[in-house]
Amino acid sequence: MTFSTSIVEIIQRRYSCRKYEIQLLDNKTKRFLKEFLQGDSTSPLEGETRFELIEMSELNPKVKRQLGTYGFIQGAQNFVVGATKKSEHDLENFGYIMEELVLYATDLGLGTCWVGGTLKRSRFAAQINITDDEVVPAITPVGYAAKSQSKVDRVARWAARSKNRHPWQTLFFEVDCDHPLTRERADQYETPLEMIRLAPSASNRQPWRIIKENDTHTYHFFIIRKRSWYSRFLSWPDFPRVDLGIAICHFNLTAQELGLKGDWDFLRPSITIPPHLEYYISWISE
Ligand SMILES: Cc1cc2nc3c(=O)[nH]c(=O)nc-3n(C[C@H](O)[C@H](O)[C@H](O)COP(=O)(O)O)c2cc1C
Structure with a gap:
């Protein structure tokens, strides 16, 4: 996997973006993301994962309503849903690979936000037809970050004390x-x-x-x-x-x-x- 710039810079640039422009991803960006999702990961851990890029406009209105704003997310027109087969290292391996995707999307200039708690998991799981031996630990919206972040976003960041890190x-x-x-x-x-x-x-x-x-x-x-x-x-x-x-x-x-x-x-x-x-x-x- 290759990034266009230093990974240290990308990690420093990433943040959880909860408000997006109401704008579809352009075709080139979509192609890059899809290629990435099908490519090899650098994860040293074992596990079987799969990811799908989903576009809101392709869903029927009822499903769209059911997915809602999945908690605090506003405006996102695309999201990635990932599933992992249950196994010894499933969740750690999933965390690794999904974060690679998040960093790759950041490198492409896109906003992302890990969402694992504030979503109706089964509704997202249904979008990629998960099987009994799979789980969907989290999803992420991918899109163009809105110029100004919403009040809801500020509240979410405050509640999670997002800016703070332990010393x-x-x-x-x-x-x-x-x-x-x-x-x-x-x-x-x-x-x-x-x-x-x-x-x-x-x-x-x-x-x-x-x-x-x-x-x-x-x-x-x-x-x-x-x-x-x-x-x-x-x-x-x-x-x-x-x-x-x-x-x-x-x-x-x-x-x-x-x-x-x-x-x-x-x-x-x-x-x-x-x-x-x-x-x-x-x-x-x-
Ligand atoms: C596994 C996981 C699950 C998360 N679930 C949610 C969620 O359900 N809703 C949400 O708004 N943020 C969620 N977050 C984002 C965290 O709140 C965020 O990463 C943390 O506050 C640090 O902020 P930052 O990402 O802007 O650096 C999740 C993050 C991770 C890694």
Whole structure:
């Protein structure tokens, strides 16, 4: 996969866009997106995913009404619906691949917004005829961002505290969770880690924690879970796993761009794993 400019720049440019011009994508852009959706992904994770670009104008009025504004999204005329077959790494792999698409669309000058909570999932799932062994974790509108964002968008961003990101010392550690990793100690991995910090996540929770091994550039990726009082009332997919896939995508693409070589592995880390963290994967640099 090729981007027209630096992935670091694209990641910095991306934001969740919730108001779009009422304008169809031009044919060339649609072709680029469709080619991308059919192409190979750089995901190091296993799973089977498929994505479809859907145009509102092709849907009958009843279906259009049923899909509604899917929560906070206004004006979008196209959206991408993705499905993944249920498997061990399904949600992380989905997160990775859908984020590649989001970054690719950003590179094309389009707005996007991960939507996983505020949508009628089954109605979108019906658009791509999902089977019993598939799930639709999220969708994204793709379109031209409206010049001015709506009040609703401002409220959504405020509610999710979208601009805020946790500081380095609460996300990245060395050896154990008692020792925050400094930018200096991360050395050439400072930028890939910073790109994780800027990644989108459901409700802007940023549920990733990363522990570097002492004196090597081995990074262990974990999920930290925070149960909100309302989570037991929701039947949402396990979003922290999707978020982790997005984080792995930002890290991997940035490392590739910087020429940092390494491999992903599901080894059990030799460090003591703190009880509040769930281990997922490690990056071992060459
Ligand atoms: C898996 C996932 C699900 C999300 N679901 C929604 C959603 O249902 N509605 C919404 O408005 N935003 C949703 N978001 C967007 C987040 O709120 C947003 O990424 C976060 O607040 C950070 O803001 P930013 O993307 O502008 O950097 C979702 C993001 C992710 C990664």
